[in-house]
Every structure is written in C-alpha cells, then in structure tokens.
Amino acid sequence: MYELFFQQFNEKVPLTAEEQETIKTFLTPKKLRKKQYLLQEGDICKYIAFVEKGALKSYVIDEAGTERITQFALEGWTISDLYSFLTGEPATYLIDAIEDAELVLISKAAHEELLQQVPKYETYIRLQITGAYIALQRRLTSIISLPIEERYKNLTTLYPTIVQRVPQHMIASYMGLTPETLSRVRGRVTGRK
C-alpha cells in the first residue's frame, strides 16, 4: 500500500524507515469508481489526494453549464482544491474519477501534524507545490501566447499519457475547444509531421 506515494517521496526527499512509518500512520487509502466524486462544488476540500492508480480531473462548470477542465491527475500526481483545503472555504472546483482509482489521502489535520512532526514532509510539500506551480505557469503561458496547434503539440510532448488515456472530449474541454475543433487541430498537427 502507498507504494508509488513513497517511491516518489523518497526520490524527492529520502526517508528513513522510521520516518516512513510515522508518515504512514497519517495517510488514508481511498478507492473511487469511475465518475465518482472526490469533491463537489461548494463542499469544503478536506484532502490532498495522491493518485496511486487511475485518473481524476478537476473542473468548474461555467455559466452555460459547460464543464471546463482545469487539471488531470494520473498515477503519481496530486490533486486538490488547495485554497479550500488551506482556508476551509467552500471549494471552487469539482473533482471526480475518469477511471477507477486508488488514492492516498492526506487530511487537513494529518497535513498540519506532519508539518509539525516530520520536517522532510514540509520539504516534500514545498517541492510538490513548486512542481505544480511550474506546470500551471507553463500551461497559462501556452494558453496566452501560442497558437492552438502549438498548444496541442506541447500537450502531447509534455504529457503523452494524458493524450493517450483521456477521452478526446475531455482533452477538448481542457484546451477550451469544442471536440470538433480539437479534431481539426489534431488533423493539422498530424498532417504536418
């Protein structure tokens, strides 16, 4: 249990066996079936979720009722509504499973305790958030400065697994396109190669 979680943790910050055991006592495993929610809009986000297996997405619903995907999380990724988690304010994002999933949950209480008790946990969290910040900054820059074809190429280069595993209509939502436009973009990108 928690295999991938600790593999990645140790790659970032090597743990002693004892530290690993301490951290384990603060973790909660959770299974989600495809389409099941981890977080619904307006609820308070109680967990940081690490994906051991499967895939999740976070999204908002716009005024027209359309789902706008803000993030995918496959194996090894972390997903949460961080603002809601940290402040206790209602969540802005919804999170659900794209595939059957196995998660490692860290509750708010566990997070606070771990920050106090295990200094390496703070380092781990700092590095995780830094990675998430850099990924988000790239995505934003790509959206505001690149033509759609380049954005699609970037996505396939940086995250080939997402493009392969996630249904096309979700990729379209993530890119802010209709499925038809995405299909044309894919055609043009493939044709150019």
Add this chain to the structure above:
Amino acid sequence: MYELFFQQFNEKVPLTAEEQETIKTFLTPKKLRKKQYLLQEGDICKYIAFVEKGALKSYVIDEAGTERITQFALEGWTISDLYSFLTGEPATYLIDAIEDAELVLISKAAHEELLQQVPKYETYIRLQITGAYIALQRRLTSIISLPIEERYKNLTTLYPTIVQRVPQHMIASYMGLTPETLSRVRGRVTGRK
C-alpha cells in the same frame, strides 16, 4: 532596508531577532529604473526578487512579436522565472520594471543555504509558493471559464492597485485583449454598475 520583506515574512512566520539577522546576510538589495530588465529571455534566472517598492512585469514575446504579460509584481510580491531559477535552464520569461523599483534579491546559493540553515525560511518559501499557485490557479480558471467582463471585474476586485497603477495597454496584454477591446469591456462593466 528590507522593511516590507521582513514585515511580510514575520506575518507568515514570526522570526527571532537572531534569525532575522542571519537571513539579512543572505539578501542583496537592487534598484531598477523604469524599463530596465531584471531578466532577459534565454538568460538563466539567478534570483528570486521581492518587490520593496515599484512594479515589475514578467512576459513572453509571441510569434507575432507581441508582448504577452504573465504576471505583475507590485510592492510585497515576489517575481522570478522559478523553473529557470531551480534548474539552471535558460529563462522562458522576461522580467522588467514598469516603474522605478527597489528589490530584495535572493540568489540561488543564498536560497540553498537558507533552506539548510533556517527552517523557517523553508516554511516561508512553502507559503509564498502556495500563495502564488493559488493566484495562478484562479487566473487560469478565470481565463478558461468566465466571460471577459467577469474576468475584468475579478481583476478589479482582487487587484485594484494593479488596475489603478499599471498602464491600460499592459492590462490589455495581461488579459490577452487589444487595448481597444479592453476599453469597450471597461465601458460595459462601468455602465452596468
């Protein structure tokens, strides 16, 4: 010197006088004149810059040669090309001063040393990056899910000082609009009030 920097630091993580003195030895002050660069594209980002006074912007230049602003940093904000800073890879972003500015610089070597020597520095950095991540996530969500008028209203609500101090053509660039479109948006938003 470093007044605002330490004021904010202490609000996030209270420091003893001794810790504050230690941290001070790792900081470098820098003045920038309006339009002067802190970072040019392709250079390696050597500093995290905290703004004591004045205003900066980071941006990319798109294929058409247009400046696309990714971030503003006024007093109390931090600005950097974090990926370049952490990896030593060439910078993606350019950073320059919108107004004459006074900065507190933390070099890569100082950053590494501070992480080792002052545990509260790690907490400070974790909280700073978390704040930056949440701000970026909001901005992205706003771009992909809200009509332009709502995006402009959000900007004026969340960052009134930016809207007041930064020239309109830069606000337009930040929002991905032409100055003419921004002017129409402002008219509609003001008219509705």
